[in-house]
Amino acid sequence: MAVAAASQQGGPASIARAEEATAAATSTSGASEAALTQYTNAAQKYQLLVPASWESKGKAGADALFEDPARRSTSVGVTVNPVKVASIDKFGSLAEVGDKLLEAERKKESTLGVSLVSSSERQGAGGAKLYEYEYELDSTRGRKRILNTVTIFNSRLYILNxxxxxxxxACGQESLAGVQLLRQVAATFDVQP
Incomplete structure (x- = not known):
């Protein structure tokens, strides 16, 4: 179902990402999270695959928010805001944007520590350059693994968190399947021209 939805929405690159995410989710996570479904926001021009069993929630400042009903602390959200910069390249390099992101986390009162796990960039099907970051956050509210995908495309700032x-x-072996599922979801995020 997810692959069919992706083929209607985003072309070959979206189909490939949907197939990879669906296959990986089926092989690495529980049955309740195995099925991924397409979420498209035509007005804000983005799409992603999310676990079919997750609930859509409303949250101030978020354009979309999905939460795992079995583990409420696990979520995926998207924010979209207009900006004066036309593209992510004009804002900074992968390393520069990553440094700004981690510095913003460090400045939060609740943050005890933050460390970058990985960063990468990829090209979306519509031509957007997307920066991807994974980091571990230790805060007064507990330890979390955070994945961010950031892009600026057509003067809109998109952030998947x-x-x-x-x-x-720590985020050890017992966390691996949950973190892997979030990686798969983040890999399907894309913006449209």
């Missing part, structure tokens, strides 16, 4: 709350000491 995915969060998985880890066990008390």
């Amino acid at each position: 995915a969060a998985f709350k880890c066990e008390k000491d």
Whole structure:
């Protein structure tokens, strides 16, 4: 179903990402999270695949928010805001934007520590350059693994934020399947011209 929806919405690149995400989700996570479904916001011009069992929630400042009903601390949200900059390249490089993101986290009163796990960039099907970051956040509210996908395209800032709350000491092996699912969801995020 997700692959069919992607083929109608985003072309070959979206189909490939949908197939990869669906296959990986089926092989690495529980049955309740195995089915991914297409979410498209035509007005804000973005799309992604989310677990079919997750609930859509309203949250101030978020354009879309999806929450795992079995683990409420696990969520994926998208914000979209107009900006004066036309593209992410004009805002900064992968490293520069990553430094700004982590510095913003460090400045939060609740933050005890933050460390970058990985960063990468990819090209969306519509031509947008997307920066992807994964980091571990230790805060007064617990330890989380955070995934962010950031782009500026056609003077709109898009941020996908995915969060998985880890066990008390670290995001170890028991967290792997949950974090992997968020990676798969983030990999399907794309914006349209």
